[in-house]
Amino acid sequence: DTGVSQDPRHKITKRGQNVTFRCDPISEHNRLYWYRQTLGQGPEFLTYFQNEAQLEKSRLLSDRFSAERPKGSFSTLEIQRTEQGDSAMYLCASSLDLRRTTDTQYFGPGTRLTVL
Amino acid sequence: AQSVAQPEDQVNVAEGNPLTVKCTYSVSGNPYLFWYVQYPNRGLQFLLKYITGDNLVKGSYGFEAEFNKSQTSFHLKKPSALVSDSALYFCASRGYAGNMLTFGGGTRLMVKP
Numbered sequence: 001d002t003g004v005s006q007d008p009r010h011k012i013t014k015r016g017q018n019v020t021f022r023c024d025p026i027s028e029h030n031r032l033y034w035y036r037q038t039l040g041q042g043p044e045f046l047t048y049f050q051n052e053a054q055l056e057k058s059r060l061l062s063d064r065f066s067a068e069r070p071k072g073s074f075s076t077l078e079i080q081r082t083e084q085g086d087s088a089m090y091l092c093a094s095s096l097d098l099r100r101t102t103d104t105q106y107f108g109p110g111t112r113l114t115v116l
Numbered sequence: 117a118q119s120v121a122q123p124e125d126q127v128n129v130a131e132g133n134p135l136t137v138k139c140t141y142s143v144s145g146n147p148y149l150f151w152y153v154q155y156p157n158r159g160l161q162f163l164l165k166y167i168t169g170d171n172l173v174k175g176s177y178g179f180e181a182e183f184n185k186s187q188t189s190f191h192l193k194k195p196s197a198l199v200s201d202s203a204l205y206f207c208a209s210r211g212y213a214g215n216m217l218t219f220g221g222g223t224r225l226m227v228k229p
Binding site for chain 2: 004031040041045048058093102105106109110
């Protein structure tokens with residue numbers, strides 16, 4: 001399968017613990033995005049990378065959240081001191097920037113986080 | 117600021133009948149519009165997009181969407197619904213200046229045999 005992959009698919013943690021999620025984009029894609037989706041809502045943008053550079057961050061991304069894409073390939077999203085409000089599906093997407101206005105974002109299966 | 121609205125939380129249609137899932141947008145400048153589908157416990161699958169040109173866009177699985185600039189709409193359509201089309205559908209927009217997608221709240225499509 002050459003699509004976007006995410007690991008783990010499910011994570012249950014206790015409030016106050018740190019969690020880290022991984023995303024592997026489609027291999028030639030230079031752009032990588034993180035979104036958060038809560039139950040019954042559409043996904044909300046969190047952050048975006050062009051190669052290894054983090055170019056956009058949403059106001060939703062509090063200082064407890066950090067994302068990296070160290071070699072311009074896979075990315076990690078870490079949440080420190082988790083809160084119950086962090087419970088959501090975290091979606092990763094990637095795209096290939098051929099012409100900026102036409103690239104399509106392809107999504108992974110998501111990581112469902114439950115904070116007890 | 118961009119926004120996307122999906123006015124119907126749920127659409128019910130009988131198998132074999134045409135379906136429409138509505139989407140309206142508010143975007144400054146030229147809009148770039150997308151439809152995605154989400155099956156239970158899965159990520160989003162890309163269906164189609166409008167960038168420029170023909171107002172009728174054809175996509176995957178027999179879906180199409182009609183861009184209407186005067187009504188600021190981008191409704192998703194299919195001539196003959198299948199039970200397997202039952203899923204959650206999201207409309208999204210992307211502004212010219214940014215790269216992030218702004219999603220609507222989603223519409224659940226239920227196709228009954």
